[in-house]
Amino acid sequence: MLAYTIRRLLMLIPVLIGMSLLVFSIVHLIPGDPAKTILGEKAPPEVLDNMREELGLNDPLIVQYKNYMVGLLTGDLGRSIKTKAPISQEIKPYLAATIELTFFAMVFAIIIGVNAGIIAAWKHNSWFDYIAMLVALIGVSMPVFWLGLMEQWIFAQKLNWLPSIGRANILNPIKPITNFYIIDSILAGNFTGLKEVIKHLILPSIALGTIPMAIIARMTRSSMLEVMKSDYVRTAKAKGVKEFFLIYKHALKNALIPVLTVVGLQIGMLLGGAVLTETIFAWPGIGKYLYDAISMRDYPVIQSGILVIATMFVIINLIVDLLYSAIDPRIRYR
């Protein structure tokens, strides 16, 4: 297991180098003069010169890449053109907000999706199966922004049960320590704040988690149906294993591999910033950060944002791969 993990970690190096190359070239793929694109056609020449100097465009390409890589390895992502602040500092709260939201959206998606899938397979062709799969179909087909707006309209506007926007109550602000508000409010002992933070998480988590939930439910169901026909499930039944353990022990662990793949991909996608959800719920996440940067043509921020998202995607994939081998012992030896 350790050897496998080390091997997988080493395999990350070429992936990350390739990624950095791609991201580095973004600025250089801008047609014409990047400085002009950023500042506009009418910018005075000395300002353009300053911009070129700031972006390091006057150095030879190889030197530029070297500087960029040295920066990355020392945790320097450059500075935002708009705010002049170092991006590595600026991005932290946005990243934390997105991770927090993704975490709760996926917890919701996995708990409901996996169990709905299992029960649908267990009670194959029952009314539960039909309803669950109908709901899953609706869930996959529903546009996220529409679901978000409907949630806000019903639960915030009409029923006034839950807040519709933001991460916390403005009247009870959370002092950022880790920027994960759940952790920060606990660290500060601010339990009314914690309650508010959780309330703020519910609606966007459901909006963001619905599509993954539907996909996970469908995947779990088909995977379980396949596994439940297998010889080893019959063997377990012939031993006198209770149906619950037949399903949740013998079948589920075998059925999890394809489900895990889907979960990994979905987490990666959600971490990539759910721009629509974050915009509707005024959630200050990485999607919103990037969206603003794109509209301001803040290229260093765009570059760094993409790099951070891509890195997280790679890390999630690595974790999924390691989990595969933890679940299925045959994978390690292939």
Add this chain to the structure above:
Amino acid sequence: MDLDKAGENVEEDYVLEVDQLKTIFRTEDGDIPAVSGVSFSLKAGETLGIVGESGSGKSVTSLSIMGLIPKPQGRLSGSIRYKGKEIINLSEGEMREIRGNEISMIFQEPMTSLNPVFTIGNQMVEAVLLHMELSKKEAEQRAIEMLRQVGIPRAEEIMKEYPHQLSGGMRQRVMIAMAMSCNPSILIADEPTTALDVTIQAQILDLMRNLKKDFNTSILLITHDLGVVAEMCDRVIVMYAGKIVEESDVRTLFKNPNHPYTKGLIKSTPRLTSEKQRLYSIPGNVPSFKEMPKGCKFVPRCEYAKDICYKNEPELVYVGEDHKSSCWLNIEQAPSIEEDAS
């Protein structure tokens, strides 16, 4: 010739009595009778072979006894008595108490019959804990002891290994150890050696014979291999198209087979002494349940078929001491077709 009806056995020390078992599968194309009226009994410590081609209903019979027929589609009727207690259509909960505890089963495919994501130890201990009141430690000891009993070397280490790390023969030994771990009275073995190499086959059969002696377990051996039957069984049932066509002790069956189907089966077994170049095979195939002949099910493939065979089904009757067969050829005064033959 004795024309007594089958099934009127004197009560003996039977562990299993199956009476008029019918297993019907409901499908979109209509009901399929996979087993239609099978009766037999199994004595304590006896090995009973069930022989037949694929589709003869032998596996469905064994799954019916275990209560492993999927429920809404499959329906059972008749009677299955275990030590005198009716177990057909028991509730899942009651059946669980019997499975693996009183009646165990091993399957044809050792490669896929063990769960690939749990260790051998986990699966062995689970079987023990399900039916025996032991602590986890004691259950582990019991599992190791059983693995040793079936001739697995380094049993402690095997406990920590996964099924894919073992060979087919080893896996089948594990399956047998698991099935025997709660001292069942009956072991149902569904083609236990079909997927194995010949040398391994012999080892596994040896092992089963020894275990039977040591534990006085009755074995229901399902196979299509007459060689295995000759080596292992005390009595044999020959099944064809969901029915028993012949039943006798193993010597009689080979020396003096009665039913044309049994004769065909024996003739199609390769022999070293035979001068013939080409191996005999029974012409045709087992009829599918949709196009089942009206009279004797074997009639399209039978070289002795008479008129009556096409019209009415023969009953299973005694043709000798403890020897039953269902063929019109045995019934001297075959009823004319107008009369009711049932």
